[in-house]
Amino acid sequence: MSGLYRYDELDRRFLAERVEQFRRQVERRLAGELTEEEFRPLRLMNGLYLQLHAYMLRIAVPYGVLSSAQMRALAAIGRRHDRGYGHFTTRQNLQFNWIKLVDVPEILGALAAVDMHAIQTSGNCIRNVTTDQFAGAAPDEAVDPRVYGEILRQWSTLHPEFTFLPRKFKIAITGSPHDRAALAIHDVALRAKAGADGAVCFEVYVGGGLGRSPFLAKLLNDQVAEQDIIAYLEAVLRIYNQYGRRDNIYKARIKILVHEVGVDKLREQIEAEFDRIRGPKFRLDPEIVETIRAHFAPPPFDTLPAESVAFEQARTADPEFARWCRSNLAPHRQTGYAGVTITLKPTGGIPGDITSEQMEAVADLADRFSFGEVRPSHEQNLIFAHVRKNDLHALWIELRRHDLATANAGLIGDIIACPGLDYCALANARSIPLAQQISERFADLDRQHDIGELKIKMSGCINACGHHHVGHIGILGVDKQGVENYQITIGGDATETAALGQVLGPAVKYDEVTDTVEKLVEFYLEQRRAGERFIDTVARIGVRPFKERVYGSAA
């Protein structure tokens, strides 16, 4: 199978040993040899959180690539150990929300059987690396980011020096000029590109992050050679590990170090370290890169004509299919193929949730239509990267049977939301029921298509797992004297034109949020010029007119 990194004996041995190690850690905790304080980071580094009602296990999907066999294994775990479903997150991972501690070693064993794990999906370490969900398929891609995603997965796995960092550390990577991986909100972001000599090099950004002090990442170096990328990251992490703040959990991310020291001064420190260590030890051998690149060779594409007669006929004959094609297809570099987004955002549904039956259906359809590969996106959807246009109608019919063909990718119903107060111990407010409410309000898909691209992102607390700062409309749950209130921002953007949203006005109550969103949308529809998206109109006329529309002109 192409497009997936295939484990060998060594990778499997590592994973088996790691499962055993965690089994013993659980035993030592139960025997009282480890205190809860000591056990906590160990379980977190194995993806195990304690939430409001139960343990949550977050499973790593490195750089967002799953095989159909892995998807079936997840379905089986969901059925056996959860309540028959799972939840895809904004970091391309999958969470089970109803896990028993005693089951965890068995679940980790079941994951290891399909070369999966939950390593470094939490904790103050280098987290699972994320990337562009259309890697290897997007026409604008210069370099395949999965190759480097895998290299970074390996390098960061149980890194002996960087496992007890001041705070979590998230890396995203893309190989395209168009940013589908939300680079600007990551601790470190890499854009792979062809350098002046044609060889692969990287733009390195640092210090992005949301939470209570949101910052967009800043450029650190616009040309780090491929062979130096590990050394460069070692230097970044070493400076952060030594000088990142440890006195205050809210100031411990690297974004605060960048903010307090200044990116220019920090660059000096990092590059001085880099110059010291860039020798042979950390050099990324081109042979290693090529060995890993071979795992991501293009699948055996058919040679197809540019135009698919069957596809065009189906589109003409079936308006519902045509509508789905308008929102849920992505262009493909291979003639006759398209990328497909399966949104996990049915009307009134929970963003990112998927039942075990649906997972199995998706696995079967991936085998039939997309080389056995499924990719969760940071927008909590699933991607079939390579589908023949001839097959799109047949795929759509099958997806529809499983309630997976909602024609709303990138539209107002395609909401990102964190689990919120329904699951999460950190949350101040609910987010899931609110997302469901908004989704119901805009249930009319023709209306959604008329509104066009509009990304709502919602978090139930300041930690911003739902990326509200970079939502076209951002919604943040806050607690005001025990009452759920929601602060609304507009104009945020997570792409290459990244921006933090601006606060619209005073927070609104739970039952006012959907009306407020609708007012914003109506005002946009009145004001927009031809071809303008919601955020384009916000950029042109500013936040103030929107504010006046929502709060009245006295506001």
Add this chain to the structure above:
Amino acid sequence: MAVLLKNGQPIPDSWIALDDTEAAVPDGPVIISLERWTRDRAALAGRNAPLGIRLKSHQLAPAIAADLGRFELVMLEFPKFRDGRHFSTARELRERYRYTGEIRATGHVIPDQYLFMTRVGFSSVEVPDGANLESWRLALNEVSVAYQAGVLDDSPLAGLRRKVAL
């Protein structure tokens, strides 16, 4: 009393850790704080017995780089096991400053960190009295594959990976 481990096994400790309030410096190997070294370096430099230095978690490798030739032991203190700064200190001592003496961990450390410690250059660790020494011994062999270069590693087995168990 703490137990001193090397390669997973208890070994005798010939060093005396000196409190800053103890005025007299005994004969034989002693470990002093960075503060005391800064204050009394003229007197201490004249001793014939081995000298060790102890760094708190915010005192990093560059703070002693110029004097490393004076120290036969560097003791790195973990106030909390989650404070991972000294993983970088040990590595810098070995790789940047080419320090070849003993690097010892002390304070709040847990067996689950032991393999990481050896891989960044620690040579010994003081574990609290009453610790389960079997857990410490096992910790060095629980995971035998590593995916990146440690201080003692040269070339990988395949890809980025290498075998690390003893």
